[in-house]
Amino acid sequence: MKVKIKSPGTVANLVCGFDILGLALKAPYDIMEFEIIDQPGVVIENRDAFNLPTEPEKNVAGVVLLAAIEKAGFNKGIRVTIEKHIKPGSGLGSSAASAAGAAVGANILLGDIFSTDDLVQLAMIGEKLATGVKHADNITPCILGGITLIRSIHPLDIVPIASPDLFVTVVHPQIEVRTADARQILRKQVYLKDAIKQWGNIAGLVAGFMTNDRGLIGRSLEDVIIEPVRSILIPAFDEVKAKCKEAGALGGGISGSGPSIFMLSENEATAQMVGDIMKKVYDSIGIENYVYVTTIAKNGVERVSE
Amino acid sequence: MKVKIKSPGTVANLVCGFDILGLALKAPYDIMEFEIIDQPGVVIENRDAFNLPTEPEKNVAGVVLLAAIEKAGFNKGIRVTIEKHIKPGSGLGSSAASAAGAAVGANILLGDIFSTDDLVQLAMIGEKLATGVKHADNITPCILGGITLIRSIHPLDIVPIASPDLFVTVVHPQIEVRTADARQILRKQVYLKDAIKQWGNIAGLVAGFMTNDRGLIGRSLEDVIIEPVRSILIPAFDEVKAKCKEAGALGGGISGSGPSIFMLSENEATAQMVGDIMKKVYDSIGIENYVYVTTIAKNGVERVSE
Known part of the structure; x- marks a missing residue:
């Protein structure tokens, strides 16, 4: 089984909502394709020009996939192909797209075993690698879509905010x-x-x-x-x-x-x-x-x- | 014409909503009765044991009524009887109840000539006398009822917040x-x-x-x-x-x-x-x-x- 997903760019720190409010964008988005492989571990192939690391431990999607595999007690591996369109360092949630995409992709492969909170927690491992901080303000809208409020990060308290079509x-x-x-x-x-x-x-x-x-x-x-x-x-x-x-x-x-x-x-x-x-x-x-x-x-x- | 109103106590500084969020209480409330009198100015009668001033310039309701009369260009006077149940100094918006009650009472007597913003502005004159500060966080829920947000005081931006029956x-x-x-x-x-x-x-x-x-x-x-x-x-x-x-x-x-x-x-x-x-x-x-x-x-x- 191959699983192909698109993972959207996001706007975090939504003006007066510093650290708590973000939204998902229709564009740009990354494309990621996942499949189960027999050998344990994670294999990464980048199909873009950003030269991101392919060692799983140094790659944002990689660490999330490793964590998902471990959390699930899965005894095979995952191969991911990443086609990144959200430029790293743009302020549009490029690392969050990799991290959230990896969490959701793994979840589909593994049979929908994780809750939304699980997905956010897994994806935060990727954000931690990218930015040094376990923040969720890009990850949450990236996973849920729309506008999301993170009322609290410890414990995690996510509130989707209904919004007009803007x-x-x-x-x-x-x-x-x-x-x-x-x-x-x-x-x-x-x-x-x-x-x-x-x-x-x-x-x-x-x-x-x-x-x-x-x-x-x-x-x-x-x-x-x-x-x-x-x-x-x-x-x-x-x-x-x-x-x-x-x-x-x-x-x-x-x-x-x-x-x-x-x-x-x-x-x-x-x-x-x-x-x-x-x-x-x-x-x-x-x-x-x-x-x-x-x-x-x-x-x-x-x-x-x- | 006599106009009798009840003016509710309010909770301002609603926990995390310091200076911006307040709610109106069903009880306690003050009772105020207004009537037009021929001689210009304001006459105050207190029907409670709080010994509040009866000189209009020193009374919260008095200064609001004077301001309302002036704003309306009204050439007669207003007599008000106040039966206060919200104890001054309780933190339940006692002065706001006097101020907001006076603004609304005068407005009814004068033929509904003021907008909500006018009423809040008039009532703030009373709050200024009582507390030294022109704040609206008790006045706004007192006038509008329910839960109200004051997004900004300059310029005044009041947002009623729909709320469940709590x-x-x-x-x-x-x-x-x-x-x-x-x-x-x-x-x-x-x-x-x-x-x-x-x-x-x-x-x-x-x-x-x-x-x-x-x-x-x-x-x-x-x-x-x-x-x-x-x-x-x-x-x-x-x-x-x-x-x-x-x-x-x-x-x-x-x-x-x-x-x-x-x-x-x-x-x-x-x-x-x-x-x-x-x-x-x-x-x-x-x-x-x-x-x-x-x-x-x-x-x-x-x-x-x-």
Whole structure:
């Protein structure tokens, strides 16, 4: 049996939802193909140009598959072929796509034996290898699709947030922002008054999504704590954001820890216009860039026909 | 024309929703009666034992009525009779009930000329007199009923949060906690990791209320920032909270800036048991106390027949 899945890119740190809120993208996504092999262990074949490691212990999908095999007490091995389209370091959940894809792929091969919490826990092993931290804010939307809240990570408490059909425009400027740097420049303490503003916004954003109140979503897409610090690492961030909102985007911000920037829009025409603006800004300052005009993906990792 | 209204007590600073989330109580409530009088200005008669000022400029309801008269360009006066049941200093929104009641009462007398935002703005003038701060977290649920989010105060952005029919138990131990003291002991800065936990909880709480997920509501009723500091001012706080949750309460915390403590429960039997526990704890340490077993009020200030 061969199992082919697609594993979507994700936007974590959703503006005021730093560390807790993320969404799945319809595009880009990775393609992964799994099959059971007789010899124990994991065999990895990369079908892309990113030169990711093929030793299972050093590969994000590899460590997840090893952990899944061990957890299941499985006495054979798994072979995986990975065709990655989500560029590592983009801030679009590239490692989470590998990790979540591996967890879900293994689960299908092994006969649907893991719970959602199991899948998230397994995939976090991959995120730990990639980023040094066991975080779930990309993994959860990647597995479940839609918009997801991680209320707590210890113990794991995942809450799917119903959301309207919104369009997402993403620009990935080809500069490097290391997650470690992005984390290091954050202050360990924040002003209580800013924290209050932030939790007013996150409460408003959740209510806005759940009641499909576009105005409220737009007003709540404001981050007074992380964005002012991290946006410094992303050239032209303020210009991009201001121009996109002027063009009708509801709002947006840094995707993950950057450098990608995302914007939510109510309709495709606006999302397309927002994409053109993003492209124009980065072209004008000579920074190579990729733009995706897509939607929130209703489904997370899903099996596709071969 | 005489207009008689009842104006409910409220719980502000709803656990993880410090400064942004509040709810209206079915009891206790104040009774206020308004009528137009020929001489301009405001005349106040108190029908309770709290000895609140009767000079309009020094009375919470008085300043709101004066402001309403001025805003309306009204050339007569208003006489108000106040029968207060919400004890000042209880942490149950006593001043907000006066302020919101006055705003709504005046609005009915003057022919329904004010918007909800106008009413909140007018009532905040009363809160400013009472507490020195123009805050709306008691006023908003008092006027609208139910559970309300104040996403932002400048500009005012009020979001009603749909909620299940929950029971509320409140204990008011007869000790004094001055709002100014309660505010002063808060640290101006908080740890980012605590703030993240708090905004995970507020997001979970809003989602829990809106989807009627009692388990999620319970898990989200956690305050890692304000309660650990303020609860020091309330004798036996930890004991009350622990025992109430053990008895089946979903959770709860300090009401407003205290000293009242509130607990949410799924059914009346639990709410009643919780009330008995609260009473027993304070009786056992010799602190006089009042207990209310009530529900979230669907309506805020409302007109009643005379």
